[in-house]
Amino acid sequence: MWIAASRLALVSLLAGLLAASDSIVAAQTRPAAAPDTRLTQATRALSAGDLDRASQLGTAYLKQHPSDARAHVLLARVEIARGNDAAAYDALQAALKADPRNVDALYYLGMVTGTLAQRQFHDLETKAPDSALLHQLAAESLAAQDKRAAAEKEYEAALARRPDLLESLLGLATLQRIRLACETAIPLYEKAEAIRPTFDGAYGRAMCQSLLQDDEAAVKSFEQAVERNPRAAVAWVGLGSSLNKLRRSKEAISKIQHAIELEPTMGEAYYALGLTYQTAGQADLAQDAFKKAEQYGGAMESAPR
Amino acid sequence: MRATISVAALAAATLAGQDLPPTKAIPPASTHAAHGVQYLDVTADAGLASFHHVSGSPDKNYVIEVTGSGVAALDYDGDGLQDVYLVNGSTLERVRQNAAAPPAALYRNVGGGRFRDVTVEAGVANERWGQGVCAGDFDNDGDEDLYVTNFGVNRLYRNEGGRFTDVATSAGVAVDSWSTGCAFGDYDGDGWLDLYVAGYVALDLAHLPPSPSPVGQDFSPVHQDSSKAPAAQDSRTPVGQDFSPAQTGSGPQVGMGAAYSAGAAFCTYRGEKVMCGPRGLAGAPDHLFHNNHDGTFTDVTAGAGVTDKKGLYGFGVAWFDMDDDGKLDLLVANDSGPNYVYRNLGNGTFEDISYASGAALDGNGRDQAHMGIAIGDYDNDGRDDVHITNFADDFNVLYHNAGGASFNDVSFRAGVAQASIPFLGWGTSFLDYDNDGWLDLLVVNGHVYPMVDRMDWNTSYAQRALLFRNLGNGRFEDVGLAAGPGLTTARVARGAAVADFDNDGGLDIVVNDIDSAPALLRNDGTGRGHWLTLRLVGDPAGGCPRDAIGSVVFVTAGGRRMRGEVASGRGQISQSDLRVHFGLGTASEITSLEVRWANGQTVRYPPPAIDSIVTIDQAKSAPLR
Numbered sequence: 001m002w003i004a005a006s007r008l009a010l011v012s013l014l015a016g017l018l019a020a021s022d023s024i025v026a027a028q029t030r031p032a033a034a035p036d037t038r039l040t041q042a043t044r045a046l047s048a049g050d051l052d053r054a055s056q057l058g059t060a061y062l063k064q065h066p067s068d069a070r071a072h073v074l075l076a077r078v079e080i081a082r083g084n085d086a087a088a089y090d091a092l093q094a095a096l097k098a099d100p101r102n103v104d105a106l107y108y109l110g111m112v113t114g115t116l117a118q119r120q121f122h123d124l125e126t127k128a129p130d131s132a133l134l135h136q137l138a139a140e141s142l143a144a145q146d147k148r149a150a151a152e153k154e155y156e157a158a159l160a161r162r163p164d165l166l167e168s169l170l171g172l173a174t175l176q177r178i179r180l181a182c183e184t185a186i187p188l189y190e191k192a193e194a195i196r197p198t199f200d201g202a203y204g205r206a207m208c209q210s211l212l213q214d215d216e217a218a219v220k221s222f223e224q225a226v227e228r229n230p231r232a233a234v235a236w237v238g239l240g241s242s243l244n245k246l247r248r249s250k251e252a253i254s255k256i257q258h259a260i261e262l263e264p265t266m267g268e269a270y271y272a273l274g275l276t277y278q279t280a281g282q283a284d285l286a287q288d289a290f291k292k293a294e295q296y297g298g299a300m301e302s303a304p305r
Numbered sequence: 306m307r308a309t310i311s312v313a314a315l316a317a318a319t320l321a322g323q324d325l326p327p328t329k330a331i332p333p334a335s336t337h338a339a340h341g342v343q344y345l346d347v348t349a350d351a352g353l354a355s356f357h358h359v360s361g362s363p364d365k366n367y368v369i370e371v372t373g374s375g376v377a378a379l380d381y382d383g384d385g386l387q388d389v390y391l392v393n394g395s396t397l398e399r400v401r402q403n404a405a406a407p408p409a410a411l412y413r414n415v416g417g418g419r420f421r422d423v424t425v426e427a428g429v430a431n432e433r434w435g436q437g438v439c440a441g442d443f444d445n446d447g448d449e450d451l452y453v454t455n456f457g458v459n460r461l462y463r464n465e466g467g468r469f470t471d472v473a474t475s476a477g478v479a480v481d482s483w484s485t486g487c488a489f490g491d492y493d494g495d496g497w498l499d500l501y502v503a504g505y506v507a508l509d510l511a512h513l514p515p516s517p518s519p520v521g522q523d524f525s526p527v528h529q530d531s532s533k534a535p536a537a538q539d540s541r542t543p544v545g546q547d548f549s550p551a552q553t554g555s556g557p558q559v560g561m562g563a564a565y566s567a568g569a570a571f572c573t574y575r576g577e578k579v580m581c582g583p584r585g586l587a588g589a590p591d592h593l594f595h596n597n598h599d600g601t602f603t604d605v606t607a608g609a610g611v612t613d614k615k616g617l618y619g620f621g622v623a624w625f626d627m628d629d630d631g632k633l634d635l636l637v638a639n640d641s642g643p644n645y646v647y648r649n650l651g652n653g654t655f656e657d658i659s660y661a662s663g664a665a666l667d668g669n670g671r672d673q674a675h676m677g678i679a680i681g682d683y684d685n686d687g688r689d690d691v692h693i694t695n696f697a698d699d700f701n702v703l704y705h706n707a708g709g710a711s712f713n714d715v716s717f718r719a720g721v722a723q724a725s726i727p728f729l730g731w732g733t734s735f736l737d738y739d740n741d742g743w744l745d746l747l748v749v750n751g752h753v754y755p756m757v758d759r760m761d762w763n764t765s766y767a768q769r770a771l772l773f774r775n776l777g778n779g780r781f782e783d784v785g786l787a788a789g790p791g792l793t794t795a796r797v798a799r800g801a802a803v804a805d806f807d808n809d810g811g812l813d814i815v816v817n818d819i820d821s822a823p824a825l826l827r828n829d830g831t832g833r834g835h836w837l838t839l840r841l842v843g844d845p846a847g848g849c850p851r852d853a854i855g856s857v858v859f860v861t862a863g864g865r866r867m868r869g870e871v872a873s874g875r876g877q878i879s880q881s882d883l884r885v886h887f888g889l890g891t892a893s894e895i896t897s898l899e900v901r902w903a904n905g906q907t908v909r910y911p912p913p914a915i916d917s918i919v920t921i922d923q924a925k926s927a928p929l930r
Contacts, residue, residue: 145576147576149575149761149763150761178559179698179763180698180726183723207669210669212717213668213718241669268670271666272670274661278711286661290660290661293660294660297615297643
């Protein structure tokens, strides 16, 4: 339940950021076709405060036009007006399923999820003040806003109350890794691994070990990561890169090629492959790989830490 | 945003009681620091404090207001003393009103530690929004000329006996955009210096990206017209307990400035509104100009194969012979993107080996916000290595030259990475500050967002410099307090140049700080080793530029063979002493002196006396028999 709440908080905060954007608010989408009379009437009823009639007309319209996002949004607004945020949330999800770029739906979703998250947060705050999970939730929310320094402090507060809180250990370690504080992040990952081995624990530790140029240790951690999530292409690339740094280029090539099979447009994989072919003395293949890295360069720009 | 109310309150509570960030806190003196060698701030006594750099508004609402300016150390009047040229910035108000920018300043070194402002009589005020500077005797007449890059039209100041004339337009190098780094180098071996100029952002003042401050909204920000700028990727990725790079495809984009996304109402960095860019803004092109031997240049960028084809944001530029084949290769540090590494093919063209070189990205294949470049053989293995400064929350990268135009990121192993992470680095230079025969490393720092001082981000706007001492075993160590008050004082630094201003064998430093007076930092003390400084004069008739830029010197003393070179540009869009300085440690004599002139001729000369400044003239000096 708590996990679900925190997930919701994250979603809401991101959506909240979207909702705050002037461009989103200003540029509400309008369909080219003239609206159906019933939908127009439903909107008027909503504006007049006749929620039942708005709901009735909107529902009837939706039966005939089930993929019209405008109708879903209208019903969501009715539910918002009724204070039924959970139902509004469902309606807005349906609207976005019909039209993923519907700005009105995105806007109201931001509003609704914000309210839901706030409610969940206050609920937790009331029932478990100063609890580890309250701090963890705050940390996740702050992290979602990229307020990483404050998020770290919240994770630390959570861990002060429950030192074995796996999610907080991983969350704090990840934030530290992002700011390249790997010397403190690695012990956190180790602790998390001792509680329960996870992909995130192994991968995060591996990335840190790679950054600190402890390539032998990185290989071991990357191997654990790919064992736990064989579809994690980035971990295969990390494994290959670390092997290459140890001059084990033949093994490295196969690992990176496996990553490319999983994600054929992964720029950083081709870059790593190029470097590995270079180590192996296969200059032509290296050039081909670098060309593909250029082609898919966008992915490399955000190569993970 | 309602959901953030409670967590924002919690966040605010965490700000109380924060410690001094490492960018201001001074670590204790390293036990490995050179005894009795430190830097003292002598700016006021030297007469340089009258210069005041201007860089836009205090709030720094736009990227043009944060890049700052470079500085040059050069002997413009040939009196044997290194002078100082400080580039100045401007403000958006002045640009919009077509008003002259605050002047740059040329300070003549009159000896005795004093400088005199000769800007007006020398004719180098620039009075445009200045960025970088590089020196080179492009007309082979025996005095150093200056190229000044601007937000606006660049200047080529031709030196005519100590008075300068801007000949950029007639010479064909009047680039009119936003240029940053520049460097002279004779890439085709014809004995005449060519010129490379890096472009940063194609900034349109009529369509500025949004500002974080309401004040900044006076300047017609772009809001809804997505056609005016390319879209940028979203830099915000949620970081939660199940954060999985495998699922998200990317980690949070950190260690770079805030990206502008077309149509966005504001840009954010770590969740706070800040100025936008450079990411998301259009890049300005780079240029390679070939010297026509008649005072003019031809833009050969495309034909030579060095077009900025990705439209990246160029900063530092360095010509150096990375593969020791006798031809100058080219490195361009790109902000928020991969560096360009061009290998000189010897036929007037270059091969883009950026990725293949290993020096385009860090060792994990990550882009960084590359700024300044230092080139030097820090491990005395005979090859030039590369150090590049980067953004805060990222590390400065040290690439070891493995030979064959191949570089390895050894930043953490060498000990220069970890300490640099909270710093936002700009000017950098290899220098043997204690003359022990091993190149040390200087980095000057300063953030781009003034608001960082209000945040608990483990960093600050003004930052101390970093002086790493080379331990002689492939590792460096921050000397901390032992660097002296000149370097431990926090500044908002940008360009830096290294030169022996008092000709005492100790390398001094001049720093161009943003919105402030510069800092002249004298290398002081008695703990330095022996030294040798060489001034090279090339023979244009033999195909070597008169000021010998691009020539490489190898000096052997005390069992160490050290490499130095005559170099234009480098650092953070700055120019250091064109003379070549060597620390000799306790060696009482030089056993070998070899010059690989820029025209490819390698000559051994009789070892000169130590602790001296020696001129070697390619056409006149007698080689070793």
